[in-house]
């Protein structure tokens with residue numbers, strides 16, 4: 024890829040027929056959209072996301088080409104998923120904890136201002152990514168949790184709502200019924216069982232034509248988690264990380280395994296040492312495997328969980344890797360589409 028890419032090359036291929044973004048269309052903007060540099064661009068603009076983020080990368084990329092701020096672009100992108108009741112891994116409609124309560128986690132970093140914000144175990148607010156952005160923008164702190172995070176959001180005009188959709192409630196009730204054959208909840212017959220996707224999250228990272236970078240990760244966390252459990256998503260350096268001089272990275276999958284290696288930070292550090300985004304993601308996954316306790320490894324030594332990393336660098340190069348074959352979403356200037364991740368192992372761990 025050439026170091027410098029012409030603006031015309033992108034304008035020709037990208038869907039930019041949309042009206043220019045206006046500051047008032049973006050809640051709590053980091054800055055109003057600004058005209059793009061007139062001639063040569065410092066970076067190839069790009070938006071990368073987990074596989075559930077096709078709409079997110081399209082939205083973020085459109086905003087980048089309208090001159091929006093990099094963090095505003097990724098937050099508006101992931102909000103589509105947070106507000107979608109059919110995505111049971113994020114925001115509204117997310118699967119609840121063991122008590123049937125939806126507790127949401129999110130974090131973000133804004134490269135140009137070197138700021139970070141996060142919320143953990145947030146209840147009743149559909150868009151935790153936006154609340155994390157408010158922590159980043161308006162406070163001297165980085166991480167608010169639980170009741171305090173909710174009160175903070177309400178002060179900025181967010182509405183408290185019941186986040187448990189009928190679908191998510193049903194899935195939770197089935198889980199509880201089948202948890203233990205000797206408890207007081209009667210097991211639900213196999214035929215009525217529902218397939219549960221136990222994990223899910225959205226991470227989105229973007230680079231503007233000026234080479235400014237941001238990242239955000241938002242999730243309802245592991246389904247049926249112990250109430251109060253906070254995963255990797257809201258942890259700066261684990262769920263996502265941005266260094267505006269280098270790049271950004273983020274993660275989805277088993278959060279506990281990511282936290283121990285500070286995976287997003289580590290991936291950015293690998294890129295700092297000149298690794299390409301995909302190689303950096305793979306290297307981080309190798310570290311995860313090294314630090315995995317035996318109970319989480321199959322007899323063949325492979326992890327019995329899934330974990331994915333996504334990364335972009337300062338030039339707009341991007342990539343993703345997972346333990347097992349998977350996919351991720353990216354808008355590279357031509358189109359938003361799903362691509363295959365690089366991976367460590369061909370097949371999932373054998374069961375004992």
Ligand code: ASP
Nearest residue numbers: 222223224244254276278
């Ligand atoms: N990483 C999220 C967590 O551990 C879950 C996921 O991505 O599936 O909370």
